[in-house]
Amino acid sequence: VQLQESGPGLDKSSQTLFLSCTVSGGSINSDFHYWNWIRHHPGKGLEWIGNIYFLGSTNYNPSLKSRVSISLDESKNQFSLRLRTVTAADTAMYYCAREAVPTFPRAFDIWGHGRMVTVSS
């Protein structure tokens, strides 16, 4: 299984960040996996953004919950991140990652390569 981030990144007109993650080599419709977004601020630590289960249930970091939404597109085997009202503080490398419940519960065993998003102040 591989994950790959893609998408426009930042829509400046709406100040919204939008990224997608394509899952290849496996189905996103899995009882056993949660699909996550994680970001890494330059020179700082990693921050978990949230995740989605194939039935559509989501779980978000409380610090971002008011601005974030994660959705899933079964037909494209993709899940997506939308972050509204972005500021320079949202500049980061954005990763998608998988949690495999049976083998690595509460851990992230597969990661995408990452997509850098820069928000100018």
Place this chain on the structure above:
Amino acid sequence: QSVLTQPPSVSGAPGQRIIISCAWTNSYTGPDSAVQWYQQLPGKAPRLIISDNNIRRSGVPDRFSGSKSGASASLTITGLQPEDEADYFCQSYDNRPVFFFGTGTKVTVL
């Protein structure tokens, strides 16, 4: 705010043993939660190397080991190699669950 604190840097000569600590700063996080460890090489995504406190992932050299005691965990590299030079992050979670990462430790091989 990070609830998992790591030393910013640790260094050692090839062949030496180094230990990276990871300590909870907030009891709400749940000291009973398991700890994972990730290695991030320059320009690469993080890679899971230790799960559930001390389970080494398949393909990870046995010089890497993890442990946990109470509200702290540690990653030990016994027999440091030049290719181990990287950033290392611990990770845990609470009962919601919300996931937390440590502040990160840069390992330098002298």
